[in-house]
Amino acid sequence: MFTHEDLSKLQAQSLRMQGFIRQQTYSPEREKTLRRFSSWEVAELIFKVNQSTLRGRLAADPTLPQGYVEEDGRQRWYSLEEINEIRRRLKVSRKSLMPPRPTGKRAIRAAIANFKGGAGKSTVALHFAHAAALDGYRVLCVDFDPQATLSHSMGLTDVAEEYTVWGIMARDLVQETERMNSAARGAESGTALPQRRLPASITGMGLSDLRDADFIKPTNWPTIDLIPSCANAAFVEFASAQYRHLNPEWSFFAAVRRYLDHLPADAYDLVIFDCPPAIGYQSMNAVFAADVLYIPSGPGYWEYDSTTSFIGQLAEALEDLSAFSGPVPAGTGSPEKAFQDIRFLLTRFEPGNDLHRAMRSAFEKVFGERLATHPIEMTRAVEQSGRFLASIYETDYRDMTRETWRRARSSFDQAYEEFRTHMLAAWENLEDEA
Numbered sequence: 001m002f003t004h005e006d007l008s009k010l011q012a013q014s015l016r017m018q019g020f021i022r023q024q025t026y027s028p029e030r031e032k033t034l035r036r037f038s039s040w041e042v043a044e045l046i047f048k049v050n051q052s053t054l055r056g057r058l059a060a061d062p063t064l065p066q067g068y069v070e071e072d073g074r075q076r077w078y079s080l081e082e083i084n085e086i087r088r089r090l091k092v093s094r095k096s097l098m099p100p101r102p103t104g105k106r107a108i109r110a111a112i113a114n115f116k117g118g119a120g121k122s123t124v125a126l127h128f129a130h131a132a133a134l135d136g137y138r139v140l141c142v143d144f145d146p147q148a149t150l151s152h153s154m155g156l157t158d159v160a161e162e163y164t165v166w167g168i169m170a171r172d173l174v175q176e177t178e179r180m181n182s183a184a185r186g187a188e189s190g191t192a193l194p195q196r197r198l199p200a201s202i203t204g205m206g207l208s209d210l211r212d213a214d215f216i217k218p219t220n221w222p223t224i225d226l227i228p229s230c231a232n233a234a235f236v237e238f239a240s241a242q243y244r245h246l247n248p249e250w251s252f253f254a255a256v257r258r259y260l261d262h263l264p265a266d267a268y269d270l271v272i273f274d275c276p277p278a279i280g281y282q283s284m285n286a287v288f289a290a291d292v293l294y295i296p297s298g299p300g301y302w303e304y305d306s307t308t309s310f311i312g313q314l315a316e317a318l319e320d321l322s323a324f325s326g327p328v329p330a331g332t333g334s335p336e337k338a339f340q341d342i343r344f345l346l347t348r349f350e351p352g353n354d355l356h357r358a359m360r361s362a363f364e365k366v367f368g369e370r371l372a373t374h375p376i377e378m379t380r381a382v383e384q385s386g387r388f389l390a391s392i393y394e395t396d397y398r399d400m401t402r403e404t405w406r407r408a409r410s411s412f413d414q415a416y417e418e419f420r421t422h423m424l425a426a427w428e429n430l431e432d433e434a
């Protein structure tokens with residue numbers, strides 16, 4: 001017979017191993033560091049200019065970053081900071097190397113969501129974040145999943161739950177309840193609105209003292225920040241149900257959106273949400289804050305099946321929210337949710353697999369242009385690098401055969417390029433910041 005005590009013992013054993021695995025995965029200091037990029041990568045894969053043109057231009061101006069030459073090598077290797085400085089200062093054929101950003105808009109927000117476990121959400125979120133950062137964008141990632149795959153992949157392992165989405169939601173409850181109470185006090189009509197009281201277990205946590213920036217952590221990429229998650233944040237689902245009961249007028253689903261709306265409009269370009277494999281309080285916050293919904297799905301029949309039920313349940317959940325009876329907070333607009341774009345993206349696709357090809361045609365028939373044209377292919381490189389909690393962009397191409405690396409990279413590059421096109425179109429459609 002086994003009880004919770006046996007489970008606890010097994011967990012303690014497993015935790016001891018976890019430390020060892022992390023040490024193997026990151027540097028000996030257990031810090032994840034970002035590699036440098038070769039002049040070949042910088043020219044052809046990042047700036048998409050001719051390699052000798054770039055070399056010539058860099059040689060002509062010694063004040064530009066000159067990279068680092070390895071002892072026995074001829075290649076120069078550049079840090080992302082150096083790449084971004086070159087990007088800001090250099091024009092090639094009179095063209096800026098800066099990525100496009102519509103003026104007067106806040107950052108665009110994309111949720112990677114599907115309640116099917118293992119659909120490739122975290123892999124897609126990680127790779128799109130890295131591809132966008134190499135493209136010159138400033139990225140904020142939000143990990144909505146207490147499994148914390150994205151947080152771990154980005155090198156954040158010691159996270160306290162008040163600094164997760166749960167903290168943002170609980171702080172929002174305190175702030176919103178205060179706001180409603182003072183509005184009720186200020187109301188001049190004779191019918192005083194009831195004052196809501198929150199228990200000391202919530203008001204006493206010091207959440208109101210947290211500033212917006214306290215939730216945002218730097219990662220091993222200089223232009224990617226992260227609002228991390230951790231296993232303890234799993235209880236958010238229980239806690240949120242209780243919170244709704246404490247203040248039924250609290251629009252719990254808009255907490256993260258209010259938080260993001262509060263950040264300076266030009267702090268980031270792209271915000272990427274990695275969602276948990278569930279429809280719950282956290283994923284509803286992600287969906288409600290998102291401008292664009294990206295739904296990854298594996299190419300199997302069961303995955304098609306569960307993607308279908310995911311969109312059905314999401315539709316129902318969003319319909320329920322639109323019937324939300326509480327007062328609509330300023331700036332939140334109507335709780336009727338409208339996305340700028342919705343796309344499906346096939347992942348772990350094997351072009352030589354007949355079943356995968358048949359499923360792809362089925363997805364195409366059903367979803368038409370909502371299906372991204374470039375699936376993400378199943379690659380050994382990603383399988384391998386995923387095991388080391390790294391993206392293909394972080395993996396040095398000299399660590400595997402160049403062909404394996406290139407194939408994986410070009411699959412993600414193509415999917416990212418397509419995502420970028422849709423994202424830019426959606427971005428243009430966002431309302432101008434006041």
Ligand SMILES: Nc1ncnc2c1ncn2[C@@H]1O[C@H](COP(=O)(O)OP(=O)(O)OP(=O)(O)O)[C@@H](O)[C@H]1O
Pocket residue numbers: 116117118119120121122123124145147149275276277347348349376377378379380382383386387
């Ligand atoms: N294109 C790919 N090629 C090879 N392996 C992949 C690919 N995409 C994902 N994987 C592997 O599949 C597994 C599941 O992927 P991932 O963690 O991204 O899914 P998920 O949808 O985030 O899962 P969860 O629902 O648990 O959050 C991982 O081990 C990952 O390395």
Ligand SMILES: [Mg+2]
Pocket residue numbers: 121122123145147149274275
């Ligand atoms: Mg995941």
